[in-house]
Amino acid sequence: MLKLSEIQKPITGELAVFEDKFKDSMQSSVPLLDRITHYIVKRKGKQMRPMFVFFSAGLSGTINDATHRGAALVELLHTATLVHDDVVDNANVRRGFFSVNALWKNKIAVLVGDFLLAKGMQLSLKNNDFRMLNIVSDAVQQIIEGELLQLEKARRMDIEEPVYFEVIRQKTASLIASCCACGAASAGADEATINRMRLFGEKVGIAFQIKDDLFDFGIDDVGKPLGNDIKEKKITLPLIHALKQVRKSEKRYIINLIKNHHEDREKVNEVIAFVKANRGMEYATAKMLAYQQEAFEILTHFPSNEYRNGLEQLVRYTTERNK
CATH class of the missing domain: 1.10.600.10 (Farnesyl Diphosphate Synthase)
Structure with a gap:
């Protein structure tokens, strides 16, 4: 790490x-x-x-x-x-x-x-x-x-x-x-270099946020499922993908849980389990790593030195951090 x-x-x-x-x-x-x-x-x-x-x-x-x-x-x-x-x-x-x-x-x-x-x-x-x-x-x-x-x-x-x-x-x-x-x-x-660095930062930022969204389906410091985004009724990538994998009736059921039972710990856990069962985590992780790779590719346009190495390490940090 x-x-x-x-x-x-x-x-x-x-x-x-x-x-x-x-x-x-x-x-x-x-x-x-x-x-x-x-x-x-x-x-x-x-x-x-x-x-x-x-x-x-x-x-x-x-x-x-x-x-x-x-x-x-x-x-x-x-x-x-x-x-x-x-x-x-x-x-x-x-x-x-x-x-x-x-x-x-x-x-x-x-x-x-x-x-x-x-x-x-x-x-x-x-x-x-x-x-x-x-x-x-x-x-x-x-x-x-x-x-x-x-x-x-x-x-x-x-x-x-x-x-x-x-x-x-x-x-x-x-x-x-x-x-x-x-x-x-x-x-x-x-301007071309400024725009290239702007695009690099955008790719890193998207990967960073997907990583944050993945954390929400994990476990907190005392061993409890998180689900804070679900409690705040936020729809993030792992959930979006999971909802696309099921019939409309099941999708409506999960959305109803988020809308009307987001304060209920058991219901939040049910949503988390649903996302994991429908490979929402794997899908979001793959997307995150794709943006990470796009950021790396932008850096290949620059000379290899300690600053490029620092940026490459920051990119890795965005996807490997544990909080």
Whole structure:
């Protein structure tokens, strides 16, 4: 199993510098805001997005100050969407800690998210990083559109495979694509290279989300089936494939369980068993590995070096991680 700490070795110094710059980019003159942003920074994730930015920049040219601004821009806008998502989902926990809205209520959380968006735009405009701002703003638009498309389809429970892929392309893959495109743009790459890196990130992002969806049909830390997506009435690829394998009557029965009995642990377990019996897991895994291979093929257009190796390892990590 690959470890992120091993993968990031070629850019460890860059990531350390980035952390300081990212903290600085969130500073304000309001003590309450500073307390909240300090809380957010202390509970940062795996730093995968900055890693994609730095590796993509190194592969496309040279890591420089613009690369650090690009990584900060991506993190600021991504963090803003997470803060807003927790309000929309009424979620009280993020990465094992209380969410901003749980500690400071929805009104303040929305304003903090708006502040982070403004900080990201301000950072780019001050330094004339218009190309990177355009790339990341487009990703934020796609994330919002993907969320709304998923909400619309979830009401009717009619998500087919093409719609599923469009939702995850917008919701998840667009952000990783913007990381890779920003990295290339910050290094002064031409449009063809930027677009190639964007497509690479999109393939990785789709594989990453399929892996997440597969986790939901597994077992949690205390040995219980998960099924959180089923509880939230989300239709993901393993379930979509399983539903296509059965008669309409059985399909209606399973959809009814998800619609009306998603809070019942036994019914959720029944849906999980149905997906496994109809090879939904195997089908989704094969799709995930196909996107992984497409990402690898894009990297063959670049010279072999430590940055390409880092990206290849990140691609493997997306499909081999255990959480």
